[in-house]
Amino acid sequence: MVRLPLKNAYNVRELGGYPTSRGQITKHHSFLRADDLVNLDEKDIDYLSSYGVTAIVDLRSTLELNSHPNPFSKIDEVNYINISLMTDEAVSADLTKVMTDKPEQLLPNMYLEMVKGNTEVLKLIFEYFAEQDGCILFHCAAGKDRTGIVAMLLLGLAEVERQDIIANYMLTEVYLKENPFMKQATKHYPEFPVELMYSKPAYIEPVIDYILTTYGSVENYLLYIGISKDILASIKNKLVVGTLQPQ
Numbered sequence: 001m002v003r004l005p006l007k008n009a010y011n012v013r014e015l016g017g018y019p020t021s022r023g024q025i026t027k028h029h030s031f032l033r034a035d036d037l038v039n040l041d042e043k044d045i046d047y048l049s050s051y052g053v054t055a056i057v058d059l060r061s062t063l064e065l066n067s068h069p070n071p072f073s074k075i076d077e078v079n080y081i082n083i084s085l086m087t088d089e090a091v092s093a094d095l096t097k098v099m100t101d102k103p104e105q106l107l108p109n110m111y112l113e114m115v116k117g118n119t120e121v122l123k124l125i126f127e128y129f130a131e132q133d134g135c136i137l138f139h140c141a142a143g144k145d146r147t148g149i150v151a152m153l154l155l156g157l158a159e160v161e162r163q164d165i166i167a168n169y170m171l172t173e174v175y176l177k178e179n180p181f182m183k184q185a186t187k188h189y190p191e192f193p194v195e196l197m198y199s200k201p202a203y204i205e206p207v208i209d210y211i212l213t214t215y216g217s218v219e220n221y222l223l224y225i226g227i228s229k230d231i232l233a234s235i236k237n238k239l240v241v242g243t244l245q246p247q
Helices: 042-051 062-067 088-098 103-117 119-131 146-157 162-176 180-188 201-215 218-224 229-239
Strands: 031-034 053-058 079-082 135-139
Touching: 031 146, 042 053, 053 119, 103 119, 103 146, 103 201, 119 146, 119 229, 135 146, 146 162, 146 201, 146 218, 146 229, 162 201, 201 218, 218 229
Parallel strands: 031 135, 053 079, 053 135
Antiparallel strands: none
């Protein structure tokens, strides 16, 4: 939905404003999805603080943290945590695959591995969400893959319609094209497949279909990986507002 007007980050977006299948709507100022925050200046940081951000979940690997430190890690007023959704080894392996696998194979497989093989990490992320008050911002580097999976799970938990979840993922491509750092990277590395910066429906649909076919719903999947009903209820309370329609 709404992109926040930051000067030095290009894919910071609200998860608020989506209608759910139960007649509610996702809350604004509750969850933000984002790209890398390393270049934020003081005005950007002040804007996010004024917006209500009280917690940051950094999904990047150790290598990424070392090369691009998160400015919020040194701000006492914000609860900052790094919970890597992909290890350094996985990031390196995927970079190797980039040159051999087609994006329509690589990305869906990577997303499926996140929800199949990283269940303990996802459990930690959602448990941390439930502990926080105020607005929670979660991010990776481009704000597309790791961030996209967490956003998909949050919107799915809120029972946002499948087509709206896919549309939320697709928006990343629009904003990545405007990111000058991404433009510079593609110029310096012309061999890098630009298709990996896209966010086509075909990339995210297989993981959504896997969860719905295997577990029946995102909530059932999250229960299966060990997240308690109380924690999910707490997160849903943060996620949605409005009176439920009778079923």
